[in-house]
Amino acid sequence: MPQCSKNLVAYLKNLTLKTGITNIYLATDYPLVKDKKHKSQSSSFMSIGDNHHTAMKILNSSFNINTWVSTHALDYLHLYPMGGEQIQEELSGGGIQGIFDKLMLINADYFIAGPKKCCRFVSTYTYNVIEARQKLFKNNGTIKNTVDRWKL
Structure with a gap:
């Protein structure tokens, strides 16, 4: 994982x-x-270890990286009456934040996905x-690529 992160940087x-x-x-x-749980955002990503933490530290120390958390785009959900605990539970899975991420990825100028040894290469998402x-x-040409992958 750390080498994947270095190559991505x-x-x-x-x-x-x-x-x-x-x-x-x-x-x-x-x-x-x-x-308290430090759970993954996905049910297919179960084991988070030191290599994952190191990889994220490499990314975060190299760039100002935006995520669904740092954009505060979903903060408005706390205004709804269902309560903060329910909102936190909903956001701890892949549901709402996964939809938000997908919208961002679809409409971004560039989309970069990981190479085989750095991610789940075959993913429906x-x-x-x-x-x-x-x-x-194909239809409007506003995005710059469909997908690229960095090299490991």
Whole structure:
């Protein structure tokens, strides 16, 4: 994992130099909200270890990375009467934040997915993002790519 993160950082630094990108959004199953459980955002990502923590530290120390947490885009949900505990429980899974992430990924200028040894390479979630991006790319050309992958 740390080597994956280092290679992603190198890829992103090169991409930012070429394109002038200043805003990087990270969609990840890594637990972004620190709670007692430190659960993954996905039921398919069960074991979070020191290598995952190190990889995230590498990313966070290299870029100002935006996530569904840092954008505060879902903070308004706390205004609803169901209560903070229920909202926190809902946001601790892949539901609402997964939908938000998918919308961000589909509409981003660039979409970068991990190589085989760095992520779950065959993913319905990623496939759906790529499929939607292919339609956008073909129909209106506002996005710059459908998908790229950095090298390990």
